[in-house]
Amino acid sequence: MIGNQIKxxxxxxxKLEMRNxxxxxxxxxxxxxxxFVSYLSFRKIVxxxxxxxxxxxxxxxxxxxxxxxxxxxETKGKLLYLYTIAxxxxxxxxxxxxxxxxxxxxxxxCLLVYTxxxxxxxxxxxxxxxxxxxxxxxxxxxxTMVSAIASKANNNFTLMAILSFPIIxxxxxVLIKLSKNAIDGLERWDLNYLLVLLFLNVIIxxxxxxxxxxxxxx
Amino acid sequence: xxxxxxxxxxxLLVLHTVIAGFMIPVPALNILHESIRNxxxxxxxxxxxxxxxxxxxxxxxxxxxxxxxxxxxxxTQAAQTGMxxxxxxxxxxxxxxxxxWGAWWVADPKLNGAxxxxxxxxxxxxxxxxxxxEQKRARIAAxxxxxAYVLLIVFLMILPRMTDSLHPGNGGNPGFxxxxxxxxxxxxxxPAVIGxxxxxxxxxxxxxxxxxxxxxxxxxx
Numbered sequence: 001m002i003g004n005q006i007k008x009x010x011x012x013x014x015k016l017e018m019r020n021x022x023x024x025x026x027x028x029x030x031x032x033x034x035x036f037v038s039y040l041s042f043r044k045i046v047x048x049x050x051x052x053x054x055x056x057x058x059x060x061x062x063x064x065x066x067x068x069x070x071x072x073x074e075t076k077g078k079l080l081y082l083y084t085i086a087x088x089x090x091x092x093x094x095x096x097x098x099x100x101x102x103x104x105x106x107x108x109x110c111l112l113v114y115t116x117x118x119x120x121x122x123x124x125x126x127x128x129x130x131x132x133x134x135x136x137x138x139x140x141x142x143x144t145m146v147s148a149i150a151s152k153a154n155n156n157f158t159l160m161a162i163l164s165f166p167i168i169x170x171x172x173x174v175l176i177k178l179s180k181n182a183i184d185g186l187e188r189w190d191l192n193y194l195l196v197l198l199f200l201n202v203i204i205x206x207x208x209x210x211x212x213x214x215x216x217x218x
Numbered sequence: 219x220x221x222x223x224x225x226x227x228x229x230l231l232v233l234h235t236v237i238a239g240f241m242i243p244v245p246a247l248n249i250l251h252e253s254i255r256n257x258x259x260x261x262x263x264x265x266x267x268x269x270x271x272x273x274x275x276x277x278x279x280x281x282x283x284x285x286x287x288x289x290x291x292x293x294t295q296a297a298q299t300g301m302x303x304x305x306x307x308x309x310x311x312x313x314x315x316x317x318x319w320g321a322w323w324v325a326d327p328k329l330n331g332a333x334x335x336x337x338x339x340x341x342x343x344x345x346x347x348x349x350x351x352e353q354k355r356a357r358i359a360a361x362x363x364x365x366a367y368v369l370l371i372v373f374l375m376i377l378p379r380m381t382d383s384l385h386p387g388n389g390g391n392p393g394f395x396x397x398x399x400x401x402x403x404x405x406x407x408x409p410a411v412i413g414x415x416x417x418x419x420x421x422x423x424x425x426x427x428x429x430x431x432x433x434x435x436x437x438x439x
Binding site for chain 2: 145149152153154159162163165166167169170174196199200203204207211214215
């Protein structure tokens with residue numbers, strides 16, 4: 001039942017995205033421009049710590065920008081219609097799944113442009129890609145929930161940033177640690193951090209699943 | 219009197235902390251020296267903060283299940299009192315750090331945890347401020363409170379395991395655990411924790427009563 005709802009809602013999101021491509025194009029261009037600005041200010045970066053930190057900061061801001069619109073763009077009538085045909089759990093889970101797909105594309109593009117301009121110093125690419133994958137998923141689940149909260153308040157965009165920054169830090173720190181390992185090619189496949197990352201993802205999704213139904217009814 | 223006995227205990231314990239805390243001899247440890255007395259003031263602040271913030275979480279959960287606006291009022295006042303304790307904890311810690319480590323602030327998991335806690339609750343107040351409708355504000359703020367508190371606890375659990383810490387009680391630095399604390403200090407420290415927590419609970423109940431009266435007056439006018 002809920003699986004079916006989620007499937008159709010994700011397809012709906014994809015279709016909507018395809019219908020006005022400029023939103024998607026905008027966010028992809030945002031990443032490319034940010035990387036280019038960083039490239040002009042930094043030139044090549046060879047210190048792994050700086051490379052890593054800059055990469056994640058760019059990705060963090062791009063993700064917030066990409067996901068902020070997921071509830072803000074929904075009009076009241078559209079939401080009301082959505083809630084009469086689907087359960088709130090299906091709505092939040094489908095948004096999370098769709099946003100993680102979006103962030104995977106976004107982070108892939110970010111990595112590509114970043115390595116071309118700033119330089120490629122990653123020694124363990126599979127681990128880095130895995131980190132990126134889990135990171136996209138974690139970012140999307142946390143930011144989708146925060147964007148649902150922020151969309152209920154008036155000054156959306158600032159609020160989205162200040163609400164998400166403090167609670168995204170645990171996720172970000174684990175991601176930075178893991179991707180630093182991947183860059184250095186040391187401590188190959190440190191299972192502890194991967195488990196912590198999975199654990200964080202599970203907690204965030206469980207919280208969203210439980211709490212979202214209190215958010216939507218007005 | 220029957221209801222207020224714990225307030226008397228709070229006053230007596232805090233008095234005991236202040237007097238005994240400065241009078242009773244402490245073990246002579248390197249680096250720390252007399253600054254170890256900060257233990258009686260700095261550490262209980264964080265205990266008090268976590269206790270009061272837990273009350274806030276509990277009231278938020280209660281609000282979501284019962285939709286009683288009183289719970290929201292209590293949750294807000296608890297968060298504010300928690301921030302008061304947290305601010306005092308930051309100040310006492312910062313002054314201590316200046317004279318022991320040589321800087322007001324250092325990059326350290328414990329300090330980062332404290333800073334993130336403050337940021338989360340400041341964001342919580344901003345969120346409350348940006349919604350006008352009362353029931354809606356209560357509901358949205360309660361959701362954020364629960365979401366943020368759980369993630370904060372997870373963060374406070376995993377963070378110290380990721381990096382080494384300068385903070386007493388971590389990375390081989392003397393702290394209040396185990397053999398570092400002699401019996402004299404225990405005699406002050408444990409009452410101090412209870413005393414400060416009770417004092418902050420008292421402040422919190424006063425704030426709640428004050429807000430309730432304000433609401434009552436608002437409805438009567």
